[in-house]
Amino acid sequence: MTQTDVLVVGAGPTGLTLACDLARRGVAVRIIDQAPEFPSGSRGKGLSPRSLEVLDDLGVIDRILASGVTHMLFRKYRGAEVIAETDPEAGHVPTPDIPYPVGLMIPQWRVEQILRERLAGFGVTVELGTGLRGFRQHAGGVTATIGEAPLEARYLVGCDGGRSTVRKALGLSLRGQTPDVQLMAVGDIEVDGLSRDAWHQWFAGGGAIMLCPLPGTNAFQVQASHELDQDGSPLEPTLERFQQTFDRVAGVPGVRLHDLAWRSTYRVQVRMVDQLRADRVFLAGDAAHVHPIAGGLGMNSGIQDAYNLGWKLGLVLAGHAAPGLLGTYEEERLPIASWLLGITSDLLDVVLDAIKETGGGVDAVATSELTQLRLRYPWSRLSRRTASRPDGPQPGDRAPDAPLRDAVTGSPVRLFDLFRGPHFTLLGIGERGAAVPGDIGPDIVKSYRVGPGSLLDAEGHAARAYGTDTLVLVRPDGYIGLVADPAEPGTVAEYLRSL
Numbered sequence: 001m002t003q004t005d006v007l008v009v010g011a012g013p014t015g016l017t018l019a020c021d022l023a024r025r026g027v028a029v030r031i032i033d034q035a036p037e038f039p040s041g042s043r044g045k046g047l048s049p050r051s052l053e054v055l056d057d058l059g060v061i062d063r064i065l066a067s068g069v070t071h072m073l074f075r076k077y078r079g080a081e082v083i084a085e086t087d088p089e090a091g092h093v094p095t096p097d098i099p100y101p102v103g104l105m106i107p108q109w110r111v112e113q114i115l116r117e118r119l120a121g122f123g124v125t126v127e128l129g130t131g132l133r134g135f136r137q138h139a140g141g142v143t144a145t146i147g148e149a150p151l152e153a154r155y156l157v158g159c160d161g162g163r164s165t166v167r168k169a170l171g172l173s174l175r176g177q178t179p180d181v182q183l184m185a186v187g188d189i190e191v192d193g194l195s196r197d198a199w200h201q202w203f204a205g206g207g208a209i210m211l212c213p214l215p216g217t218n219a220f221q222v223q224a225s226h227e228l229d230q231d232g233s234p235l236e237p238t239l240e241r242f243q244q245t246f247d248r249v250a251g252v253p254g255v256r257l258h259d260l261a262w263r264s265t266y267r268v269q270v271r272m273v274d275q276l277r278a279d280r281v282f283l284a285g286d287a288a289h290v291h292p293i294a295g296g297l298g299m300n301s302g303i304q305d306a307y308n309l310g311w312k313l314g315l316v317l318a319g320h321a322a323p324g325l326l327g328t329y330e331e332e333r334l335p336i337a338s339w340l341l342g343i344t345s346d347l348l349d350v351v352l353d354a355i356k357e358t359g360g361g362v363d364a365v366a367t368s369e370l371t372q373l374r375l376r377y378p379w380s381r382l383s384r385r386t387a388s389r390p391d392g393p394q395p396g397d398r399a400p401d402a403p404l405r406d407a408v409t410g411s412p413v414r415l416f417d418l419f420r421g422p423h424f425t426l427l428g429i430g431e432r433g434a435a436v437p438g439d440i441g442p443d444i445v446k447s448y449r450v451g452p453g454s455l456l457d458a459e460g461h462a463a464r465a466y467g468t469d470t471l472v473l474v475r476p477d478g479y480i481g482l483v484a485d486p487a488e489p490g491t492v493a494e495y496l497r498s499l
């Protein structure tokens with residue numbers, strides 16, 4: 001029987017992020033997908049600023065940024081007349097603590113392709129046409145049935161989407177609702193007669209059609225109300241029906257839709273599981289929560305589920321942490337899933353109201369929540385402090401970036417450069433921060449002193465972001481685990497021992 005440490009079921013953005021994070025830690029990982037070929041349809045088309053930070057840490061940010069666009073204009077029309085044009089992220093510029101202040105428009109298939117290539121760099125390839133049929137848990141692991149063959153894994157993670165086989169095999173259901181009115185026809189299509197500098201949107205007479213240029217392609221993603229049959233039932237989307245919807249809702253002469261490369265029907269669901277783990281089996285991404293796409297949080301939340309779980313599995317498998325650490329995945333991510341359902345449902349209502357107003361549209365939901373930069377885990381047992389500090393980020397908060405300069409070489413260096421990789425980062429900031437101990441197990445923690453003679457914080461950005469005279473332990477996923485008094489450096493080793 002073949003063996004692996006982790007079997008990742010499903011090679012969407014969630015499974016690929018997890019597989020990359022595990023593979024870079026040296027974990028033996030297999031990733032399977034039942035699909036016979038990689039998907040080519042756009043589906044998700046936006047990465048949040050926080051997802052961009054994750055992809056920076058995974059070493060693919062340059063390729064991701066080169067494949068997408070920022071500041072896409074939202075252009076709304078009545079017929080051929082432009083009635084409103086907005087950039088919902090106008091004025092959002094990089095700051096010392098936030099290098100990626102705006103989301104990136106990029107088709108999901110391209111994100112997946114870049115992650116697959118990264119994974120291949122670690123010697124792991126997605127096993128296509130390989131569906132999980134079932135599994136059985138036992139004391140030491142999970143025996144999975146793939147095709148006819150059994151595979152022995154120490155852990156199995158179901159990243160297998162909304163219809164998750166893993167979730168069903170665990171006997172878990174997605175609880176919530178499927179509002180019956182919310183159905184949308186979606187596709188990737190080419191369009192003559194429309195510019196590629198904006199997301200074109202029409203809302204009229206109870207119908208809608210939106211055409212968003214997909215960067216790096218000749219196609220637009222079309223999202224439209226369904227055409228209905230005589231009984232009012234939705235008809236399968238086709239090229240002719242998309243054109244029919246366009247002519248009815250937009251009615252702009254000379255615009256011709258052609259070459260429909262992918263089409264789908266999107267049904268709004270607001271559902272989640274009530275647990276993310278059953279012993280050695282985990283659920284992540286759409287397998288665990290499905291919700292309205294208003295705000296575009298689907299792909300992004302899956303990426304962050306994976307990023308939360310990867311380092312925990314890595315530490316446990318390497319023997320650096322007790323299996324109890326894995327319990328914090330559900331402890332941290334289940335409340336986030338619940339928040340997500342609430343916020344995306346609210347956002348959907350906001351959009352549905354906004355489009356009734358002249359010039360209103362999907363940009364009505366552009367709030368700072370969607371950046372996911374404010375997501376935090378203050379309730380987690382991994383968020384601890386020995387020093388109380390009213391200013392700066394708190395345990396459980398996202399660890400901000402800051403520009404520094406190497407005192408010896410004079411080279412610029414960012415905190416995010418120090419965080420990049422699978423390790424914890426211990427920062428000793430300020431004069432008293434000099435008490436940072438040397439590397440505590442260099443595989444696990446890298447220690448840096450931010451102060452005279454070491455990494456210079458000449459402009460004071462790190463001190464402003466984190467406070468001075470403090471020890472801050474940043475988790476591998478970029479959240480603050482521990483805030484300690486430099487007089488008690490032993491608390492860092494204690495924290496790590498307790499994992």
Ligand SMILES: Cc1cc2nc3c(=O)[nH]c(=O)nc-3n(C[C@H](O)[C@H](O)[C@H](O)COP(=O)(O)OP(=O)(O)OC[C@H]3O[C@@H](n4cnc5c(N)ncnc54)[C@H](O)[C@@H]3O)c2cc1C
Pocket residue numbers: 009010011012013014015032033034035043044045046108130131132133159160161162163164165166186264266284285286287293295296297298299300301302
């Ligand atoms: C039209 C549309 C627009 C969207 N827009 C956005 C957006 O703007 N932003 C955003 O963030 N999200 C968006 N989403 C949502 C986003 O596409 C999903 O949330 C995302 O794909 C979830 O990723 P995932 O990896 O969890 O699951 P999936 O992408 O669904 O991947 C699951 C994978 O598991 C495989 N699989 C299933 N069962 C098995 C099995 N038994 N064995 C092996 N493999 C299996 C499937 O083949 C699939 O490849 C949109 C979705 C749609 C449809």
